[in-house]
Amino acid sequence: MFNLKKIKQNAPAVPIFVWTGLLVGIPLIYVVVLSFLSRDNLGNVVFEFTLENYKRIFDPVYLKVFYNSFLLAALTGLITLFIGYPVAYFTANLEPKRRSLAMGLIILPFWISSLLRIYGWIILLGNKGLINNLLLKFNIIKEPLIMMYNFGTTLVGTAYMLIPFMIIALFNSVDKLDRSLLEASYDLGASKWKTFFNITLPLTMPGIAGGFILVFIPSLGLFFISDLLGGGKNVFLGNLINAQVTKGRNKPLAAAFSVGMIVLVLIVLYIYNRITKDKKEGLFL
Amino acid sequence: MQEPLLQLKKLNKYYGSSHILKDITFDINYGEFLTLLGPSGCGKTTLLRCIAGLEAIDSGDILLNGASIKDLAPNKRNINTVFQNYALFPHLNVYDNVAYGPRVKKSMSEKELKTRVADFLELVQMSGYEKRMPHQLSGGQRQRIAIARALINEPDILLLDEPLGALDLKLRKYMQTELAHLQKKAKTTFVYVTHDQEEALNMSDRIVVINKGEIQQLGNPREIYNNPKNLFVADFIGDRNIKKVKVLEKNNNYFRIKLGSSIIDIKCSDYAGGGCNPGETAILAIHMDKMKISCTEIPNSFSGEVMSVHYAGSQIRSEVNVDGEIVTVIEYQNNNSDYNIGDKVYISWEESGAVLLPLEDYVEGSNV
Known part of the structure; x- marks a missing residue:
């Protein structure tokens, strides 16, 4: 029999289910199904089951792409963590007025198109860019430094693009930290550094892990940064998928790479869950 | 006469333009239970934090065993605090919480530490709780652990900042007696902050009544109760x-x-x-x-x-x-x-x- 009360109770959840179902669930199923299909010579999808797409992932050329992307994402996570932690720590310890100003400044770049901001880096780092011009002008260097179009440039651009996510995740974590715990640690004889490693760091571990996830996942899929700053020299997953859909006209293969990327993300999320669930201890204890 | 353990000399503290502590001068003797009593906002907690070193003083001096400690960081003062919310480390179990002080100071071996922690847990009647996490303890139990964690460092003075405030009335009455017993057993000088006059009269050897940053009267409970100065x-x-x-x-x-x-x-x-x-x-x-x-x-x-x-x-x-x-x-x-x-x-x-x-x-x- 219909339970009217139960239907009424769950009614507010319906839009969320419809939303996720339509915009996440169905496309996801579509991608997974697509990854097992073949294509004809013209690039049209043919309804014929095959594992060929997944086999091709293990081609050394494509494995290298997965490796590149994983390396880029992991390094981006680490760089944003090491730059973001002090920023978040000092911001969270500011007086309320300055703190909202600082947070505003951190979020401000979001208001500008990300493409424009990446072009900004080209103006800065290019062979005839601002930095090279200044260095040449003051005779610090004779030849322009080549800072563009390599893995490092892509890394800088990606880290720059995603660092606000890291800072916000860390900020929330540091902000929640009970200051009396730090005082208790000093009071019991610990120095500032020992307090940081024994108390602050373990207690902000959820923020560190969360920020890492927030940075790691999008950096796997970004492709325009490596196109603009990397000069297409290093191929990453995002570029590969993009190229297979547009130039390669091989949607099933692109779908298989996408599923591979999702699996990579799920592995990282699994590790994240393990870290945040486990008992956290200080490094010195 | 024996030299006082702690001497406060014309201590002044400002927050911006507000004068929080005004020429606070008094002595604390060895082994006594001294209470700072006053309404909220009177400066008693600030005074406690100045003694602990968590707040800098603007003028005056603090002498511990005759030597000035006013420029020493809290981790260099042989004074420990029991915080109002106990401030137990939530990611460490009871044993690691109590062992924290000796460990960061590397003052003893792990083997020695084990018997020490056991001794102090016994002192506060919390033996057997070593593996519990702070969130698994009741308010009264947390407080005992906070006291054990402070006392294991053998401080010259134990500072207690309204430690009974968060407990219900019945437990509060019980802990008052407990604390007074504990103080005699541990033979440590206690400086206790409260706004509860009954608590102060019940537990203290001497009471310092503070209002608006000034000492109103210093005396034993009987004097304070029967002969108010103002x-x-x-x-x-x-x-x-x-x-x-x-x-x-x-x-x-x-x-x-x-x-x-x-x-x-x-x-x-x-x-x-x-x-x-x-x-x-x-x-x-x-x-x-x-x-x-x-x-x-x-x-x-x-x-x-x-x-x-x-x-x-x-x-x-x-x-x-x-x-x-x-x-x-x-x-x-x-x-x-x-x-x-x-x-x-x-x-x-x-x-x-x-x-x-x-x-x-x-x-x-x-x-x-």
């Missing part, structure tokens, strides 16, 4: 009737005063009547529970009319109108308490319950 202390400690009276005469051992139409004699005690002169107005402060109502006329008493009688268990709280002044009397029920509203009664009091204070610090309606 109106603030008289009003803050215990429940008193505080009335403006006219001083008529001053003799060697008593004042003759007038309240309404009643003329009575008040015995001079150490503080009572200091600075009061005949012809002036003064403040009479009498403990409500040291007064007695009688239906028959007795000498040296107020006469008035009963306005209300409230029975509160074993106590009776009555309000008597003495020529327009309302006097509240708290009595234990006895055979004589058979007065009713409208009866004419006579109020007498125990000598130790009454003090006469100069008018100077009286502010109409805002004396607490």
Whole structure:
């Protein structure tokens, strides 16, 4: 029999289910199904089951792409963590007025198109860019430094693009930290550094892990940064998928790479869950 | 005489333009239980934090065993604190919390530490809880762990910042006795901060009453209770009737005063009547529970009319109108308490319950 009360109770959840179902669930199923299909010579999808797409992932050329992307994402996570932690720590310890100003400044770049901001880096780092011009002008260097179009440039651009996510995740974590715990640690004889490693760091571990996830996942899929700053020299997953859909006209293969990327993300999320669930201890204890 | 353990000398502290602590000067002796008592915002917690080193002082000095510690960081002072919310490390279990101090100071081997932690957990009656996490403990248990975590460092002084504030009434009463016992057992000097006068009177060897950043009175509980130095202390400690009276005469051992139409004699005690002169107005402060109502006329008493009688268990709280002044009397029920509203009664009091204070610090309606 219909339970009217139960239907009424769950009614507010319906839009969320419809939303996720339509915009996440169905496309996801579509991608997974697509990854097992073949294509004809013209690039049209043919309804014929095959594992060929997944086999091709293990081609050394494509494995290298997965490796590149994983390396880029992991390094981006680490760089944003090491730059973001002090920023978040000092911001969270500011007086309320300055703190909202600082947070505003951190979020401000979001208001500008990300493409424009990446072009900004080209103006800065290019062979005839601002930095090279200044260095040449003051005779610090004779030849322009080549800072563009390599893995490092892509890394800088990606880290720059995603660092606000890291800072916000860390900020929330540091902000929640009970200051009396730090005082208790000093009071019991610990120095500032020992307090940081024994108390602050373990207690902000959820923020560190969360920020890492927030940075790691999008950096796997970004492709325009490596196109603009990397000069297409290093191929990453995002570029590969993009190229297979547009130039390669091989949607099933692109779908298989996408599923591979999702699996990579799920592995990282699994590790994240393990870290945040486990008992956290200080490094010195 | 033995040198005091801790000496505070003309300590001043400002937050911006507000003067939080004003020329705080007093000594703390070895092994005593000293309480800083005052209303919230009076500066008592700030004073505690200055002793701990968590706040810098703006002027003055703090001497521990004769040596200045005012420039030492909290981790260099042999003083430990039990924080108001206990501040147990949530990611460490009971054992690791208690072992924290010795570990960061590397003062003993892990093997030695094991017996030490066991000793201190036994002291606070928490043996067997080593593996528990702080969130698995009740408020009272957390507090014991916080005390053990501080005491294991063998501090010269243990500072306690309203540690009973978060507990329910019954547990609070129990922990008061516990803390006093613990202090004697640990032979450590305790400096205890509270706004609860009953707690202070119950546990302390000496009490420092603080208001608006200034010391109002320093003494043992009996002195503070019976001989308040000024109106603030008289009003803050215990429940008193505080009335403006006219001083008529001053003799060697008593004042003759007038309240309404009643003329009575008040015995001079150490503080009572200091600075009061005949012809002036003064403040009479009498403990409500040291007064007695009688239906028959007795000498040296107020006469008035009963306005209300409230029975509160074993106590009776009555309000008597003495020529327009309302006097509240708290009595234990006895055979004589058979007065009713409208009866004419006579109020007498125990000598130790009454003090006469100069008018100077009286502010109409805002004396607490």
